[in-house]
Amino acid sequence: MNVLSSLNWRYATKKFDTEKQVKDDKINLLKNAFNLTATSYGLQPVKMLIVKNKDLQEKMMPACFNQKQVNTASHILILGIPGTIDEQFVRNYFDLVKSIRQTPDAVLKPFQDFLVDDFKKSTTEKIERWATNQVYLALGNLLTVCAIESIDSCPMEGFNPEILSEVLSLKDYDLKPKLLLPIGYRADDDAFSQMAKVRKPLEETIIEL
Template structure:
């Protein structure tokens, strides 16, 4: 399936076929896609929970404005941000760069020191807003990969993060939930699957500058 055809095929699935589960191979694709998503400075201030327990999904549905797709999906992906992006977090990233690329310290240290100084001067709220932006980048990557893999998905902001965090024990992991993505396969009686795409005309949203 071509990329454009795949993006036309996808829609925000409202009802999943509960009898169909994603294979481990499909899940691995989504896990790797999440891990390979672009993030600012490459710091990856993100983690992702993969939930496939129906009882847990039923409970999470209550914290998601009772949206049916949370319970009926094959899996629920919860994109979280790290609550502490500090000197230790940044230096761990650069240790990883050195190990994988064998980059010498004299090349890495100036950029590492810049980031440590820059983040130490930011307010907690500013770092959180920055991390949230990275979560949306990851969501975009996942939605595109889902489309090309013919996996149905429904991106969601409509949930209660505090209740998710408490129920899933995210606070103990220094994480905060930001976005939810139920994935699986559309139900045959989901009427939204037949709706035509509604988008502004291309010439209205694209500005070409010579």
């Protein structure tokens, strides 16, 4: 399928085939796609936890308002942000840049100093909102890759992050959950798979100057 055919094929899958599992090579592809997502300043304030344990998926159900995507999916991708995003987080990024690109300190320092100062001036709430926006970028990327690879998915905001964090001990992984992405393969009896895609005409959503 070409890209547009793939995007027309995808929909928010409501029921997955529990007999079909996403293979490891596809999961590795999604891991790398997530890691290659564009983020603000390249700082990657995003993390992903992959749940493939069926017992854990069942335990997640109350936190997800018993939506059946959660316990029928092959895997659940939990997208979130680190628990702490601070000056050291920024400095760690520049250390990584230096180690990979061998960029001289004199070149890195002005931008590093700017970002460190900016983060010092920002509130925790502002930084968390900024980081959460990057999670949505990652979600969009994953949705497209899933469609191209014929993997069904269902982006979800409908869950209780506090309960989910407790069930999965997410603090141990320094992860604040923001979005869920169950993935797998659609069940034959998922009625939503037969519904026509509803989208506005291009002239209502696209402006050309």
